[in-house]
Amino acid sequence: MRVSTPWVMLAVALISAWMLALSNAPDDVALPADFVSAAVPEDLNPEGGGAPAATLEQAAVFAWREFVALNWPAAPGGRETPLARDFGTPAEARVWETFRGRVETYPGTGKPFRDGSSPKSYGYDEPPR
Numbered sequence: 401m402r403v404s405t406p407w408v409m410l411a412v413a414l415i416s417a418w419m420l421a422l423s424n425a426p427d428d429v430a431l432p433a434d435f436v437s438a439a440v441p442e443d444l445n446p447e448g449g450g451a452p453a454a455t456l457e458q459a460a461v462f463a464w465r466e467f468v469a470l471n472w473p474a475a476p477g478g479r480e481t482p483l484a485r486d487f488g489t490p491a492e493a494r495v496w497e498t499f500r501g502r503v504e505t506y507p508g509t510g511k512p513f514r515d516g517s518s519p520k521s522y523g524y525d526e527p528p529r
Contacts, residue, residue: 429457432465438482438495440469470496 444462445454454462472482473491479498483491 429461431461435461435465436468436487437465438469438472438484438487440495441465470494474498 441462444451445458448454448458451459468487469482471494472487473485473489474493474495474497475481475483476492479500480495481498482495483489485491
C-alpha cells in the first residue's frame with residue numbers, strides 16, 4: 401500500500417501540533433474536591449461566562465468529571481441513577497447505559513413510545529427493556 405505525500409505531511413503537521421500543545425501545557429491543574437463524583441456537572445464555567453469563556457483546563461476538568469459520572473455504576477431497574485458505591489465497582493450497567501436507546505424511543509412503529517401516563521414523558525421513566 402502506498403501512502404500519498406499529502407497524507408504524510410498532514411500526519412506530521414498534526415503530530416507536531418500535538419507535541420507543541422503538550423509542551424505548553426501547565427504542569428499542575430487544580431482539581432475540584434468533588435472531582436471523582438457520581439454527580440454529572442451542570443455546566444462548563446457557569447460563573448465565568450459559560451463555555452465560550454472557559455479555559456482549556458476548565459474544559460478538560462469538566463470533560464473528565466462528566467466521563468467519571470456517566471461511567472459510575474447504575475442502580476438496577478432505573479434510569480440515570482448512580483449507585484451509592486465507589487467508582488469502578490462492578491455493576492450490571494453504567495449510568496450512560498441506562499439512557500433511552502433509539503429502539504426504545506422509536507420501536508419500529510414510526511411513532512414514539514408512550515406509556516399512557518403522560519403524553520410528554522414518552523415512557524422515559526419506565527425501566528430499561
